[in-house]
Amino acid sequence: MRVLLTGAAGFIGFHTAKALLARGDEVIGIDNLNDYYPVRLKEARLAMLEPEANFTFEKFDLADREGLLRRFENEPVDAIINLAAQAAVRYSIDHPFPYADSNLVGFLTMLELARAQKNLTHMVYASSSSVYGGNEKLPYSEKDAVDHPVSLYAATKRANELMGHTYSHLYGIPLTGLRFFTVYGPWGRPDMAYWSFTDAVLQGKPIRVFNNGDMKRDFTYIDDIVDGVLTVLDGPPNAANGAPHRIYNIGNHKPENLMYFIWLIEQATGKTAEKIMKPMQPGDVYATYADISAIQRDHGFEPKTSLEEGLPQFVDWFRSYNG
Numbered sequence: 001m002r003v004l005l006t007g008a009a010g011f012i013g014f015h016t017a018k019a020l021l022a023r024g025d026e027v028i029g030i031d032n033l034n035d036y037y038p039v040r041l042k043e044a045r046l047a048m049l050e051p052e053a054n055f056t057f058e059k060f061d062l063a064d065r066e067g068l069l070r071r072f073e074n075e076p077v078d079a080i081i082n083l084a085a086q087a088a089v090r091y092s093i094d095h096p097f098p099y100a101d102s103n104l105v106g107f108l109t110m111l112e113l114a115r116a117q118k119n120l121t122h123m124v125y126a127s128s129s130s131v132y133g134g135n136e137k138l139p140y141s142e143k144d145a146v147d148h149p150v151s152l153y154a155a156t157k158r159a160n161e162l163m164g165h166t167y168s169h170l171y172g173i174p175l176t177g178l179r180f181f182t183v184y185g186p187w188g189r190p191d192m193a194y195w196s197f198t199d200a201v202l203q204g205k206p207i208r209v210f211n212n213g214d215m216k217r218d219f220t221y222i223d224d225i226v227d228g229v230l231t232v233l234d235g236p237p238n239a240a241n242g243a244p245h246r247i248y249n250i251g252n253h254k255p256e257n258l259m260y261f262i263w264l265i266e267q268a269t270g271k272t273a274e275k276i277m278k279p280m281q282p283g284d285v286y287a288t289y290a291d292i293s294a295i296q297r298d299h300g301f302e303p304k305t306s307l308e309e310g311l312p313q314f315v316d317w318f319r320s321y322n323g
């Protein structure tokens with residue numbers, strides 16, 4: 001299968017590319033290599049993919065609609081995985097426009113690209129647990145109302161789901177949105193707490209603990225996410241119940257306390273964290289907890305990696321990456 005993968009130099013995109021290549025798919029990876037976090041890390045991920053015969057990388061910005069549509073006009077793809085986006089809740093508070101460019105205009109370009117492909121089997125795209133915003137009912141279910149986002153990032157991800165539904169309805173394009181729940185693991189993201197806490201603890205620097213440590217997150221190990229993405233890709237929705245568009249939570253289904261998460265980092269690094277307690281940050285939510293019964297039922301998804309197993313794997317990788 002010939003797969004167009006956006007965000008191929010990103011954390012989840014890199015791992016997804018590796019898994020697609022390992023099973024014999026051809027991958028055309030695109031990414032704009034923006035400097036939201038160090039480009040060196042994105043280049044290092046690409047350097048591991050580029051020797052693969054079935055992998056090609058092309059630098060593109062999703063917002064370049066003419067360039068992208070032209071590029072695939074005579075060389076259609078069988079499937080699309082759209083992971084490129086401006087990620088992160090907190091950054092969207094002070095930097096709104098990259099979210100509009102990548103997540104709204106860029107996402108619309110991807111829908112148009114999907115529409116232009118003659119025999120597209122499926123487009124899978126990244127949504128986020130942040131669409132649940134201020135919901136207080138746990139676990140979060142796809143049946144819950146999600147019209148109270150508390151960050152612009154969340155609003156753009158919810159907009160993607162609505163735009164996806166429209167394109168699926170109008171043009172019959174099989175589309176699936178995956179609401180990822182805090183993904184972590186080797187080759188991860190420097191802006192996320194598992195990375196910045198590990199980095200600070202290893203250097204003996206203090207960490208800032210928001211909401212005085214009273215938060216819960218459903219942490220999902222990268223290999224489980226990639227398994228889910230590929231399994232879902234292989235099972236496109238049909239139009240039997242209306243538009244061929246589905247949305248699934250994909251998480252570990254096990255919320256962990258922030259203080260326990262810090263304790264696990266202390267265990268894995270062998271160092272004690274100096275904690276500076278801080279109030280809740282704008283745009284943050286108290287807890288995330290995925291109800292995964294829908295993706296279990298439709299795709300047999302089963303997360304396999306506990307935080308106790310996955311976090312030390314991240315810390316080991318982090319140590320070797322940083323010498």
Ligand SMILES: NC(=O)c1ccc[n+]([C@@H]2O[C@H](COP(=O)([O-])OP(=O)(O)OC[C@H]3O[C@@H](n4cnc5c(N)ncnc54)[C@H](O)[C@@H]3O)[C@@H](O)[C@H]2O)c1
Pocket residue numbers: 006007008009010011012013030031032033034042060061062063082083084085086087088101102106126127128129179180181182183184189
């Ligand atoms: N990691 C998580 O915990 C998490 C949770 C929920 C949702 N998500 C979503 O999953 C997807 C992948 O996330 P990630 O953690 O791998 O993030 P990432 O930032 O590592 O990867 C995203 C990649 O997209 C690229 N990109 C951004 N804007 C682009 C544009 N306009 N054109 C081309 N490329 C562009 C970036 O350069 C980056 O390499 C994103 O859509 C993100 O919003 C991630």
